[in-house]
Amino acid sequence: MAYSSSKSSSNSMQLVIITDLDGSLLDHHSYSYAAAVPRLAELAAAEVPVVLCTSKTLAEVAELRDELGNQSPFIVENGAAVYLPRDYFAQLPPGCVRRGDYDVFEFCPPRSHWLGLLEQAKQAFPNAFDHFAAMSVARVAELTGLSLAQAERARDRGYGEPLQWLASDEVLQEFTRWFAERGARVLRGGRFVHVAGQSDKGRALRWLVSCYQQAQPQRQWVSLALGDSHNDVDMLEQADCAVVIRSPSHAPPTVSGSDNVYVTRGYGPEGWVEGVDYWLAQLAANPTGE
Numbered sequence: 001m002a003y004s005s006s007k008s009s010s011n012s013m014q015l016v017i018i019t020d021l022d023g024s025l026l027d028h029h030s031y032s033y034a035a036a037v038p039r040l041a042e043l044a045a046a047e048v049p050v051v052l053c054t055s056k057t058l059a060e061v062a063e064l065r066d067e068l069g070n071q072s073p074f075i076v077e078n079g080a081a082v083y084l085p086r087d088y089f090a091q092l093p094p095g096c097v098r099r100g101d102y103d104v105f106e107f108c109p110p111r112s113h114w115l116g117l118l119e120q121a122k123q124a125f126p127n128a129f130d131h132f133a134a135m136s137v138a139r140v141a142e143l144t145g146l147s148l149a150q151a152e153r154a155r156d157r158g159y160g161e162p163l164q165w166l167a168s169d170e171v172l173q174e175f176t177r178w179f180a181e182r183g184a185r186v187l188r189g190g191r192f193v194h195v196a197g198q199s200d201k202g203r204a205l206r207w208l209v210s211c212y213q214q215a216q217p218q219r220q221w222v223s224l225a226l227g228d229s230h231n232d233v234d235m236l237e238q239a240d241c242a243v244v245i246r247s248p249s250h251a252p253p254t255v256s257g258s259d260n261v262y263v264t265r266g267y268g269p270e271g272w273v274e275g276v277d278y279w280l281a282q283l284a285a286n287p288t289g290e
Contacts, residue, residue: 013283014219016212017043017276018075018205018235020227021054021064023190024245027268028228031145033068035269039276040068051075051208053201053225053235055162055189058083059153078187078194078231079204080159081106089215105207108197111157117182118161118195125175128167129193132157135164144191160196162189187231190247194231201227202234224279226272229253236261241282243275 019025026033033040043050052061053075061074061083073084084096084103096103115133132140132155141151143164154162165172165188172193176186179195187194205223212221225232225239228247233255236242242261244252245268255261262278264271 012219013222014212014216015222015224015280015283016049016051016209018051018053018201018208018223018225018239019272020201020229020232020235020245021052021056023228023247023249023268024226024232025052025269025272028190028248029145033269036272039273043276044069049073049212053079053204053227055160055192055194055231057153057157059156060150063150063153073208075201075204075208077157077159078189078196079199079201079234080108080196082204082208084211089211091215093211093214106159107199107203107207108159111159111161114161114184114195114197117179117184121175121178124178125167125171128171128175129163129165131161131163131195133161159199160194162192162194165193188229189231190229190249200234201232202238205235205238222283224276226275227253228271241279243272243279245271245275 022028025036040050049072050070051072051074052070054061055078056076058076061076065074071085073082073088075082082105086101086103092103093105096105118131137148137151137155140155141148144151144154146154179186183198184195185198205225209221209223223239224241225235226243226245227236228245230253233253236244236255237257240260242255244255244261244263246252246264248267252263262275264274266274
């Protein structure tokens, strides 16, 4: 597999994949990743890091990484924090804090800060939204299609809060402005609207790729990002190569820099494999990146 092994010669190209989960690596309806398993195995054998970058929580991603046998860093809650397996890099990147099995770099304040603002927002925007902290585990399971145990992990958030939006798009625009004035960022995902700090998947991608580059400066690190919704746009625009995965539930998001963006025909994990294969072929045809 081209541009994939960290054991190859110096000055070679090294690929790192940063991928969204729901609607991308995971099927929008079933959450299955079965179609991507063979390609994931090939990438792992070739030592290509596959970084999960998602709105999901630490508990959710840890469970999925165990299922996948994934050993790479990962990004939680729409770029709020990057989790590195302990001692993943020879030198701990500045600003990281050690928490159990991980070295963590955080981009925004904790969830409690935004929950306080949401209580104020309920007065300014009555009946416009519901949110995970105010829902029962059973209600979260109903909205997401998760089991009760999975829904409990989905509610265990560290940095932001998912909302079930109940009002119009026009009200959502007003809501977004209201939160922006208070230092928050509102993102529309595949299922939910997310409120968090001034963090995004793009900033997290840049930080992590810079860590790889500093750890192995003799290599040319090339980032490939894959996502399906509006909260992936920052990540897709920051990557060297981007894949927009079609969704059965919404139109593809608009991503600038169309010369390095591939839009798939397939949905979910089938589209994920299609997009990865497209860029592997493009990189193999142009190994110098010129």
